[in-house]
Amino acid sequence: xxxxMTQRQxxxxxxxxxxxxxxxxxxxxxxxxxxxxxxxxxxxxxxEQDSYFRLMGGSSKHWLGTxxxxxxxxxxxxxxxxxxxxxxxxxxxxxxLAGTAMGMVAGYFRGKLESLIMRSVDILMCFPDxxxxxxxxxxxxxxxxxLIITIxxxxxxxxxxxxxxxxLSLKESEYVLAAQAIGVKAPRIIVRHIFPNIFGELLxxxxxxxxxxxxxxxxxxxxxxxxQPPTPTWGNMIREGVDVLxxxxxxxxxxxxxxxxxxxxxxxLGDGIRDMIDPKLRxx
Amino acid sequence: xxxxAVRRILQSIPILFIVLTLVFLIVRILxxxxxxxxxxxxxxxxxxNALREKMGLNAPLWLQYIRFxxxxxxxxxxxSAITGYPVSTQIIRVLPYTLELTFSAILLGYIFGVPxxxxxxIRRNTFIDYFNRIFSLIGLSVPAFYLGILLILVFSxxxxxxxxxxxxxxxxxxxNLRHLFLPALSLALIMTAYITRMTRSSILDILxxxxxxxxxxxxxxxxxxxYKHVLRNALIPIVALGGLYAVVLIGSSVMxxxxxxxxxxxxxxxxxxxxxxxxxxxxxMVLYTVIVVVxxxxxxxxxxxxxxxxxxx
Amino acid sequence: MSDILLExxxxxxxxxxxxGVAKAVDGMDFVIRRGETLGMIGESGCGKSVSALSIMQLVxxxxxxxxxxxxxxxxxxxxxxxxxxxxxxRGNDISMIFQEPMTSLNPVFTIGNQIMEPIILHQxxxxxxxxxxAIEMLDMVGMSSPEKQIDNYPHQLSGGMRQRAxxxxxxxxxxxxxxxxxxxxxxxxxxxxQILELLKKIREEIGMAVMxxxxxxxxxxxxSDNVLVAYAGKALEYADVKTIFREPKHPYTQxxxxxxxxxxDTKKRRLEVIPGMVPNPLEFPPGCRFHPRCKFTKSVCxxxxxxxxxxxxxxxxxxxxxxxxxxxxF
Numbered sequence: 065x066x067x068x069m070t071q072r073q074x075x076x077x078x079x080x081x082x083x084x085x086x087x088x089x090x091x092x093x094x095x096x097x098x099x100x101x102x103x104x105x106x107x108x109x110x111x112e113q114d115s116y117f118r119l120m121g122g123s124s125k126h127w128l129g130t131x132x133x134x135x136x137x138x139x140x141x142x143x144x145x146x147x148x149x150x151x152x153x154x155x156x157x158x159x160x161l162a163g164t165a166m167g168m169v170a171g172y173f174r175g176k177l178e179s180l181i182m183r184s185v186d187i188l189m190c191f192p193d194x195x196x197x198x199x200x201x202x203x204x205x206x207x208x209x210x211l212i213i214t215i216x217x218x219x220x221x222x223x224x225x226x227x228x229x230x231x232l233s234l235k236e237s238e239y240v241l242a243a244q245a246i247g248v249k250a251p252r253i254i255v256r257h258i259f260p261n262i263f264g265e266l267l268x269x270x271x272x273x274x275x276x277x278x279x280x281x282x283x284x285x286x287x288x289x290x291x292q293p294p295t296p297t298w299g300n301m302i303r304e305g306v307d308v309l310x311x312x313x314x315x316x317x318x319x320x321x322x323x324x325x326x327x328x329x330x331x332x333l334g335d336g337i338r339d340m341i342d343p344k345l346r347x348x
Numbered sequence: 349x350x351x352x353a354v355r356r357i358l359q360s361i362p363i364l365f366i367v368l369t370l371v372f373l374i375v376r377i378l379x380x381x382x383x384x385x386x387x388x389x390x391x392x393x394x395x396x397n398a399l400r401e402k403m404g405l406n407a408p409l410w411l412q413y414i415r416f417x418x419x420x421x422x423x424x425x426x427x428s429a430i431t432g433y434p435v436s437t438q439i440i441r442v443l444p445y446t447l448e449l450t451f452s453a454i455l456l457g458y459i460f461g462v463p464x465x466x467x468x469x470i471r472r473n474t475f476i477d478y479f480n481r482i483f484s485l486i487g488l489s490v491p492a493f494y495l496g497i498l499l500i501l502v503f504s505x506x507x508x509x510x511x512x513x514x515x516x517x518x519x520x521x522x523x524n525l526r527h528l529f530l531p532a533l534s535l536a537l538i539m540t541a542y543i544t545r546m547t548r549s550s551i552l553d554i555l556x557x558x559x560x561x562x563x564x565x566x567x568x569x570x571x572x573x574x575y576k577h578v579l580r581n582a583l584i585p586i587v588a589l590g591g592l593y594a595v596v597l598i599g600s601s602v603m604x605x606x607x608x609x610x611x612x613x614x615x616x617x618x619x620x621x622x623x624x625x626x627x628x629x630x631x632x633m634v635l636y637t638v639i640v641v642v643x644x645x646x647x648x649x650x651x652x653x654x655x656x657x658x659x660x661x
Numbered sequence: 662m663s664d665i666l667l668e669x670x671x672x673x674x675x676x677x678x679x680x681g682v683a684k685a686v687d688g689m690d691f692v693i694r695r696g697e698t699l700g701m702i703g704e705s706g707c708g709k710s711v712s713a714l715s716i717m718q719l720v721x722x723x724x725x726x727x728x729x730x731x732x733x734x735x736x737x738x739x740x741x742x743x744x745x746x747x748x749x750x751r752g753n754d755i756s757m758i759f760q761e762p763m764t765s766l767n768p769v770f771t772i773g774n775q776i777m778e779p780i781i782l783h784q785x786x787x788x789x790x791x792x793x794x795a796i797e798m799l800d801m802v803g804m805s806s807p808e809k810q811i812d813n814y815p816h817q818l819s820g821g822m823r824q825r826a827x828x829x830x831x832x833x834x835x836x837x838x839x840x841x842x843x844x845x846x847x848x849x850x851x852x853x854x855q856i857l858e859l860l861k862k863i864r865e866e867i868g869m870a871v872m873x874x875x876x877x878x879x880x881x882x883x884x885s886d887n888v889l890v891a892y893a894g895k896a897l898e899y900a901d902v903k904t905i906f907r908e909p910k911h912p913y914t915q916x917x918x919x920x921x922x923x924x925x926d927t928k929k930r931r932l933e934v935i936p937g938m939v940p941n942p943l944e945f946p947p948g949c950r951f952h953p954r955c956k957f958t959k960s961v962c963x964x965x966x967x968x969x970x971x972x973x974x975x976x977x978x979x980x981x982x983x984x985x986x987x988x989x990x991f
Contacts, residue, residue, distance in 0.1 A: 190367045190637050190644075194599030195617070199633065202621045203377045279491050283603050286493055287618055306497065306607075313501055320494035328489035335485075558764040565717055566752030566779040566830070569745075580769050656814050657768055 085336020091329030099145040108136035110143040110296045119312045129314045131304060137315055140296035141322050147297040148326060151212055152278040158216030159277075160270050163223025168258070170224070171231030172250065182228060185221040193218050197280050201289045208291055211284065215277050226269055230262045264341040271334035275327035282323050298323050353649055360641050367637045372416050375630040376409070385624030386429040403429055403627075416630075425631040430623050435631045438616060443635070445515045446612035448524075450601050450639070452532045454594045457539025462586070464540065465547020470574065472552065480544060487541025492600035496534040496607040503530060515611040531608045535597055542593050543586065550582040557581070584655050591647030595640050665733075666838055666870050667693040667716070672730035674708075674715045676942075677723070683942040685711040685725070687894035690969065693838065698864065698871040700885030700902065702878065702917070706939045708894040709874045713840045716872075717757055718747055734838075752779040756831035760843040762823035766815040772799075772826040773811035776833055783834045798829035803859055821852035825859070832863060839864075840872045845880060857883050878921060882906060890914050893940050893950035896969055900976040910978045912955045949981070957982060959990050 098105065107127075114134035121129045128137040170181040188196070197218050204210040234240060235258070243257050284290040285299020293300055298319045305316030383399040384391065400406050404415060419426060425435035468480040500512045516527030554560065555578060563577045564570075602614030609615070613632050620629040652658050669691050676683040686708040693699045701709045714720045715727050718739065732739040734755065739747065759765040767775060776795040780786055786794065792811070799807030802825040815823055824844060831839060841860065845853040861884060864871055873884055881888055881902065888905040890898040890913065898911040909915045919933040937954040940946055946953050952962040961981055969979040981987040 187363065187366050187370060189595075190363065190640050191633075192595050192597075192599035192636065192640065194602055195633065195636055198602075198617070198621065199374050199378075203374060203379065205379075275489060282491055283493065283599075286603065287606060288622070302494065302497065309497070309501065310505065313505075316494075316497055317501070320491070320497065323494065324486070324490050327491075328486065331485055331489050558759065558761060559767040561719055562759060562765045562827075562830075563767065563778075564751070565719055565757045567748040567750065567782060568752075568778065569748060577767055577770075581767070655769060657816050 082336045082340055084332050085340060088329050088332025088334070088336050091325065092333050095145055095326050095329060096149060098142055099149045102142050102146055106139040106142045108139040110135060110140040111294050112136070119308060121312065121314060128318050129312060131301070131312070131315050132308055135296075137301075137318060140301060141298070141319055144296045144298045144301060144319065145322065145326070147208070147291055147295065148278050148281060148323070151208070151215060151281045152274045155212045155215035155277050156219055156270055156274050158212065159219025159273075160223050160266065162216070163220040163225075164227040164262075164266060166220070167224040167227025167229075168231050168262075171228040171235065172258075178228075181224065185224045185228075188221040189225075193276070193280060194283055197284060198287070198289060201284055206284070206289045206292060211281065211291065215280050218280065219273060219277060222273065223266075223269070226265065227262060230265055231258060234258050234261055264337075268334050268338040268341065271330055271337060275330045275334075278323065278327055278330075349652070352652060356645055356648055360645060364638070364641055367641075368417065368420065368634055369413070371630055371633045371637065372413055375626050375633070376412075378624075378626065378629075380624045382429055382624050382626045399429065420634065426627040428620075428625050428628045430620075430625040430628075435628050438628065439613070439631060439635065442611045442613060442616055444518055445610060446601060446605070446614065447639075448528060449531055449535065449604065449610070449612065450594075450598055452528065453535035453539055453597060453601070454590075456532065456536035457543045457597075458590065460536075461540040461543025462547050462583075465544040466551060466574070466579070468544065468548040469551035469555070477548075480548070484541040484545045487538050488545070490538065491603070492534050492538055493603035493607045495537060496531065496604050499530050499534055500607070513609045527610070531604045531610055534604050534607075535600055538600070539593065539597055543590055546586050546589055547582065550585050551578060554578045554582045580654060584651065587647060587650050587654065591643060591651075594643050594647075598636065598639060598643075664694050665692055666695045666697075666735065667872075668731075668733040669712070669716070670731040670733070672712060672715055672732065673728045674711050674720055674725060675728050676725045678943075681943040684894050684945065685942050686715060687945075689730075689891070689894070689896055691889050691896060691899065693870050693872060695837070696864075696868045696870055698873060698884055698886045700881040700888045701872065701874045701891055702876065702881050702888060703891035704876055704939050706942065707891045708942075709891045710842050712891075713757065713842050713872065713874055716840065717751060717755065719757075749783070752831070752836075753783040753834045754836055755838045755840065756834070756836040757840040757842065758824075758827050758831045758844050761847050762820060762827050763815070763847075765827060766823060768815055771812050771814055772818070772823075772830075776811070776826065776830045779830065780833045794833065795829070798833050799826070801832075801863065802826075802829045803855070804829070820848050821855065824848060824852075824856055828856075828859065828863075832867070832869075835867055836869060838870045838872065840874070842874045843876070844873075846875070846877070853880075860884060878917060890917075893945055894942065895950065895979065896977075897951065897979045898977065899969070904973075904976055908976075910972055910976065910983060911951075911980050912957055912982075913951050916954075916956075949979075961987055961990055 112135060114130065116134065117126065117130050118132060118134045119130060120126060123129070126136050126138065128141065131137055131140070166181050166185070170178040191199075197214055200214045200217055201211065204214055240257055248257075281290060281297070282299035282302070285297045286303050288303065290299050291297050293304075301319035302316045302323075305312070305314075305319065309316060381396070381400075383396045383403060383405065387395055387399060397406075404412060407415075423436065425439065427433065428435050428438070431438070464480060468477045471477050503510050504512050510530050511527050512530060514527055516523040518524055551574075560573060560577055563573045568577070601612070602617065604610070605612040605614035606618060613635060616628060617632040617636075619625070620632060669689055672686050672689040673684070674686040676685055689708065689712050691699065691701075701712070703709050711720060711725075716732055716739070718727070720727065727740060730740070734750070739750070742750075766772065773792065773795055776798060777788070777791040780791040780794050781788070784791075784794075796807045796811055799810060804810050804822060804825050810818070810822070810826075815826070818826065828844075839860075844860075845856050848856065857880065860871065860873075863869065871884070873880065875881060885902045887899065887901050889896050890905075890911060892913055898905070898909070898914050900910075905914065906918070909918055913935075916933070916935045920935060922932055935954055940950060940953075946963075948961075948963040948965055949955070949958075949967055952958045955962065959981075965981075967979050967981045967984060967987075969977050970984065972978045972983045981990070
């Protein structure tokens with residue numbers, strides 16, 4: 065009987081039934097595992113050059129071939145996942161933290177503070193993501209740490225808008241009014257009453273926007289503003305691959321495919337989670 | 349309606365001002381001395397200083413700001429220290445390429461995306477629908493520059509139908525279009541994917557509304573219910589969100605211009621950053637934000653046209 | 662021409678959900694004669710709205726489906742007609758008005774546009790004539806300055822005015838039957854009275870039959886000729902309005918009647934409540950569907966389901982108390 069399952073078990077079974085979320089989750093997990101266990105599963109050292117085997121296509125030794133320096137493409141792709149996932153996940157986490165805090169504060173306290181915060185958000189969003197990212201990267205430099213900060217800055221306004229909007233609509237809901245009527249103080253209301261309800265939306269957005277962050281990182285790398293060579297990143301590899309596109313298309317194609325699959329997996333996962341949460345929100 | 353348009357335009361001006369200021373500040377934060385970049389690392393200190401004087405870089409910040417704003421108003425984008433040419437000439441030369449790229453991609457996205465989304469919504473959970481949704485999802489997950497590279501592979505190796513490099517002669521229509529096709533396709537496919545998804549979910553949402561049931565209860569034919577009652581309501585969020593995505597598309601257009609070596613603001617911008625050509629850089633950024641503000645404005649006005657509930661003030 | 666306009670026989674409309682089959686309407690029978698007003702009363706979830714939607718074939722089709730029954734309109738089974746034939750009847754011979762006038766009107770079109778739509782569709786009038794007719798209808802429903810209001814959007818009107826606009830829209834082709842699904846529930850009491858007066862007036866002018874669905878006994882008393890009491894997808898009692906109020910036979914009807922607070926009540930009398938809750942359409946109780954909440958339940962009520970039978974002249978009840986074979990058990 066349904067009532068015997070706990071809330072958690074029910075959500076898990078809903079997750080399992082939802083093919084989109086499942087496929088996305090499995091794929092994303094695979095990518096994460098590849099990134100974590102890169103040193104163990106990578107057949108070669110990604111920096112190891114072998115001038116005798118340059119620009120070879122796939123072979124039994126080098127499954128995906130070698131690049132212009134004789135480095136194994138598959139190994140570089142495996143190691144490249146680390147950069148993409150690290151930047152993607154941490155920058156989104158930073159953006160979520162900063163943006164949500166800003167948005168919730170603006171939405172809850174209203175007035176001048178809200179105007180200030182949300183106007184700044186509006187101004188920042190007048191810049192297309194990539195252009196802002198390029199400008200800030202040029203200012204801060206393109207090492208791993210600063211790239212995370214840069215993309216985190218770019219992601220912040222989105223989260224701020226999301227949190228602000230959610231907060232405004234929830235703030236007028238009756239259970240919040242009830243809590244205020246009893247005299248619960250503002251920070252407690254935000255944390256205990258409002259946040260759990262925004263949490264679902266944030267989770268969906270965060271998952272989906274990891275894809276955006278990864279794409280931004282790849283874009284920057286392709287322009288040459290990403291983590292610098294010889295560190296393998298997927299964006300770098302596509303760029304290097306373009307120079308030899310006609311002879312060895314595999315380099316660009318496979319690294320790009322890795323980006324595509326990774327972003328796709330997070331999109332599927334985010335979509336799936338949203339499907340699970342939404343009908344609950346709407347009430348079937 | 350006209351009054352509303354004017355008022356919205358006026359409202360955009362302060363925002364534009366602040367954005368310009370932000371551009372000014374960002375460019376000034378960038379590392380590296382533009383004079384050194386222009387003259388090279390081995391130039392003498394005197395030469396560098398002289399150039400700095402000439403570029404006005406030794407003046408206090410507020411003075412530089414005032415010059416910046418007043419120059420902009422006169423349409424003077426300054427002279428690039430790297431190339432020696434006025435920035436406005438460069439911009440005027442490449443701007444049409446960028447404009448035709450972005451606007452054709454946005455337009456195509458709507459032209460193909462809306463009908464595809466409608467067909468997916470009404471054939472919900474059938475084969476066509478699943479097919480549509482998978483393609484949309486892939487379209488949303490692929491970086492524009494990668495799609496461009498794949499198109500280059502197909503159209504240079506397999507079927508050499510279209511040029512893969514350059515922008516062509518803008519005055520020659522057929523040459524122009526031939527050079528526009530692949531870059532625009534890279535962006536348009538992605539925009540179509542996005543609009544298709546939006547349309548599908550928006551229509552499914554509207555189909556649930558009470559007034560659709562009311563329309564059917566009057567005996568209105570299904571096709572008319574869909575295209576009259578449903579579509580117009582469904583378009584409201586599609587336009588709003590499509591406008592937001594168009595801004596993202598502008599960012600992607602930078603990548604596409606680089607991949608196809610196509611003249612445009614994007615290529616200009618990236619070149620400017622690498623060469624520390626800050627005069628060009630700030631002008632290009634200003635222009636990009638103007639385009640964004642214009643797109644937001646147009647979105648707003650179209651939105652207002654469709655939805656009578658928005659108050660005119 | 663037969664006196665009977667609409668005859669519903671053994672209507673069953675089920676909803677197929679992940680959690681099981683919800684039998685929203687599970688064997689409804691009733692009859693509406695020309696010019697008659699049938700009041701259908703019941704608590705939420707008893708199947709009254711779904712019956713109405715089934716007549717118009719507007720039930721959301723997954724997950725709902727009309728699985729059995731006949732809906733005879735002027736002798737012809739609506740369920741056997743083609744979709745285009747059904748569309749000719751909707752808005753034309755049978756019209757419907759809904760509970761929430763705010764969400765039931767399309768926000769992006771003027772009320773004039775929406776009222777003219779069925780006129781142009783069914784009566785084939787051109788735009789000018791249709792507009793004139795629409796203004797007449799707005800006038801008939803008591804809207805002030807109809808020639809100005811006609812170009813307003815729904816959000817510019819108050820709740821009462823929107824409901825009037827909906828009524829104008831439903832009546833524009835002079836239907837033979839108007840189905841009104843809780844038309845006044847969302848409105849406040851004074852407006853409610855006005856709308857009911859309006860319906861009564863129009864009904865007389867056009868000679869229209871009305872199916873009034875509500876959970877409010879006062880509304881039933883005000884407008885109905887005959888009353889059908891619905892519960893758990895079935896009809897429990899059917900009689901003319903005076904009889905239903907003077908001699909309610911079914912325990913449920915009696916309980917409904919008793920639960921109304923009265924001005925003459927002394928302070929000491931507690932409000933009567935019907936214990937328990939409306940049953941879940943996914944799982945009806947065995948036997949008589951009302952038995953868990955009934956004061957008079959006996960073991961036969963838990964095992965068998967009573968039929969809807971005539972107790973007196975035209976007074977039908979579904980209860981073993983009135984079954985000649987079983988009456989002795991009570």
